[in-house]
Amino acid sequence: xxxxxxxxxxxxxxxxxxxxxxxxxxxxxxxxxxxxxxxxxxxxxxxxxxxxxxxxxxxxxxxxxxxxxxxxxxxxxxxxxxxxxxxxxxxxxxxxxxxxxxxxxxxxxxxxxxxxxxxxxxxxxxxx
Numbered sequence: 698x699x700x701x702x703x704x705x706x707x708x709x710x711x712x713x714x715x716x717x718x719x720x721x722x723x724x725x726x727x728x729x730x731x732x733x734x735x736x737x738x739x740x741x742x743x744x745x746x747x748x749x750x751x752x753x754x755x756x757x758x759x760x761x762x763x764x765x766x767x768x769x770x771x772x773x774x775x776x777x778x779x780x781x782x783x784x785x786x787x788x789x790x791x792x793x794x795x796x797x798x799x800x801x802x803x804x805x806x807x808x809x810x811x812x813x814x815x816x817x818x819x820x821x822x823x824x825x
Contacts, residue, residue, distance in 0.1 A: 704809040707746065711801055714738040718794060743797065744770030746804035750811060773800060 714734040721731050744766035748757070757765070777796050781788045 701809070701813075703749070703812070704805055707742065707801065707805040710734075710742065711738070711798060711805075715794070715798065738801075739774055739797065740770050741766050742770065743773040743801050743804065744768065746801055746808055747773065749808035750804055753815065754812065 714737075717731045717734045721727050723731075741763075745762070747769045748762055748765050752762075774797065777800060778788060778793070781792050781796060786792045
């Protein structure tokens, strides 16, 4: 998958999750979308972005990438919650949303830059 399309999908999913969280009322029958998007956003997306930063494309199987994504996501969320709990900001819904969104966007941007750099290096002809 191209680096720009992957980055766009992650940003679009993040924006869609934020829209669901902020715009769908909790008493609405559509609140199930908030739970589904929120769970995937917390349980998969941060770890998947970190896996994309740490490993090159094609080095991991799909299963390995999925397991690492879930494990790293829960680790990132736990450490983020620890820092929020120890900070004067505290653990509130807006602080959790802002911190996770910033982590995801920063990791996705770093992964995008890394993938773009690797593609540029692989596209360069090798001088013999």
